[in-house]
Amino acid sequence: MELTPHMITIDCADAGRLAAWWADALGVEIAQDFGEFVMVAAEPLVLGFQKVPEPRVGKNRLHIDFSAPDRVAAVDRLVGLGATVVGDRSAPGLTWTTMRDPDGNEFCVSG
Numbered sequence: 043m044e045l046t047p048h049m050i051t052i053d054c055a056d057a058g059r060l061a062a063w064w065a066d067a068l069g070v071e072i073a074q075d076f077g078e079f080v081m082v083a084a085e086p087l088v089l090g091f092q093k094v095p096e097p098r099v100g101k102n103r104l105h106i107d108f109s110a111p112d113r114v115a116a117v118d119r120l121v122g123l124g125a126t127v128v129g130d131r132s133a134p135g136l137t138w139t140t141m142r143d144p145d146g147n148e149f150c151v152s153g
Contacts, residue, residue, distance in 0.1 A: 049081070049087070049090050050104075051089075057077070058077075059144075060144065060145050061082050066123060067143075078093040079093070105147070105148045107149070107150045107151075108150065108152070113138070113151055117151055121141075124144045138153075
């Protein structure tokens, strides 16, 4: 049996609000809105946002890595949209910025 990654679902307090933020951040539209579950299609990946009653606690156990041709410009744009910078890191041949979306979910941007 083969498994193919299709969607990453993020728990949040307000699915519509966070999905709208990510759609704006990724420059795409909301693909489907079921009220408490909203999907953003950013091919080849679909992001799902699912309303849950409990708040996020602690560090993410899973996060998404994005790349951009100009990491600094992408980070500046995301900060302008409401993301926060956690910090910059690097390894030989790779530099990335760890960020948080408006709900505190961590993700990284490399360039």
